[in-house]
Structure formats: structure tokens, C-alpha cells
Amino acid sequence: MGVHRRGGGDPTYRVGPDGSHARAFTTPDGPVTLEVHPLDRSGEIRACAWGSGADWALDALPRMLGAEDDPSGFHPHHEVIAAAWRRHPHVRVGATGLVMESLVPTILEQKVTGQEAFTAFRRLVKRFGQPAPGPWGLMLQPVPAVLRSIPSWEWLRLPVDGGRSRPLLAAVRVAASLERAGTEPLAEFDRRLRSIPGLGVWTSAEVRSTALGDADAVSFGDYHVAKDIGWALTGEPVDDKALAELLAPYAGHRQRVQQLVELAQLGRPRRGPRMAPRTHLPGSAR
Secondary structure, eight states: OGGGOOSTTOTTEEEOTTSOEEEEEEETTEEEEEEEOOOOTTSOOOEEEESTTHHHHHHHHHHHTTTTOOOTTOOOSSHHHHHHHHHOTTOOOOOOOOHHHHHHHHHHTTTSOHHHHHHHHHHHHHHHOEEOSSTTOOEEOOOHHHHHTOOHHHHHHTTOOHHHHHHHHHHHHTHHHHHHHTTSOHHHHHHHHHTSTTOOHHHHHHHHHHHSOOTTOOOTTOTTHHHHHHHHHHSSOOOHHHHHHHHGGGTTOHHHHHHHHHHTTOSOOOOSOOOOOOOOSTTOOO
């Protein structure tokens, strides 16, 4: 479930001291807070839910945790991936089935540092979201109707520049259509999402992997992914073109490789200064 957490201060997500994970979101039946506990000694997962979307969320939970993901055709071609798979044999690519719930924060993460993206999402939820049901005190990210009503100057105060607010609002205007597209074949969803100006291959892959459970989605265009997977498989960072060649033997399971590299911390060492967040927008930290 942690793939849905947008930074340590995400107001829609919290991890309890007992290892339980709680997240708040809006289902087709209404808002919900979903609390999920780790596997117990009997091999069962316990979950609780509050709100009008509780039944929907509990019914959808197996799919969210990867019950529909089939890794049977996955055969590691590199020893480091084989070793990671042995250490994490139960990892599955889950699917929420909720396109906009994944798409909105993903657009906020386009072409900016993680710090900028997480700050913008946190402020967006706290300023324009609603309290979630249940005892966790979480917040719901704003629904499309609310997002459409946010004026341009408020986006800048979050801070979200026009390069992200414009495609986000374009997607929000066709939110119902995008949710329906989420039930179409993955290639058709990819085509329809990327027909929106400002949304490209990276955004599509991120949404397909989290919302639709696409085990083959690769985050091409990411600042770290190609470098980290290249380092894990060859000992050297690579670009997207070389990454596509490296992952060709894993067709159908390329997202699985991406997740294993991250889980097993096989990426390149981080050295030198981090990318500095921009400071020219009204809400930026200075």
C-alpha cells in the first residue's frame, strides 16, 4: 500500500505504531478511510473501513493488494533481480481501480523535485480537501468538481506552476471519461490519457501501475529510474533508450523489476547535493 503515500507528511495516509496502514480516498460509493493490518501468524490480513465507501473499499482490497496480479511468467535474467525476488517473493502489483485518485498527485510530481511535489499535494489536500471518516483524522484529496473551482492564483500559492495545473485541470474536465477508460485495455487507456496535452509516458506509467495494476508499466522519463535500474543490472547508470533494451527480456513484468530494484535498494549510491527546489513561485519555500 505504501506506493500510494505521497511523502511523510501526506494527510491522506498514515502508518500506525503497530504497522497498520491507513489511507483515505473517495470511492464510487463515497469517502472512506481504510485501515489494513499486516499479515498475522495465521496468514490473514485484517482490515477495517469507515464511511459510505467502506463496503466498496473492503471488496476492492484484495485487488489493491495484488490478488489479480499474476507473476507466474516472471523469470529473472539477472542474478541481482533473482536475489531480490527470493527476498520479496510475495510482492504484487496492486490496483485501486481509481484513476483520478492516482492521477492528480502524479501530475503534481511531473518535472519537479519530490520535496516540491509532496509540499504541493499536502497543501492542496489541507486547503481544499475534506476530513475523512473514521478515527485516524485523515483528509480526502479534493474531488474533480472542487479542483475545477480553484483559481489560477491559488495553484501558484500551493505552489503549482502552469505546466502542471493546466494538464491537471484538462484531466479533471474529462475525469468521468478517464475513469471509464480505466476499464478499457491498458493500451487504450494509455492512448486516451496521453491525448491530454501535458501528460506523457511517465505519467501514464505511474497511473497504470498504481490504479490499474499494470505489471509492465515502466516510468520512462523519471530522473532516477533508468539510472537506478541500469546501476543494478550493469553497474552503470543508463538512459531511457538503454533501459528499454535492458528490460526487453522482462516484457510483461517490467514494473515488477522496477519495484524490486527499489525494494531491495539496488539503485546507485546518492552522492553530491540534491536538486534544489525552485523558489520563484509565490508559495515556494525560500
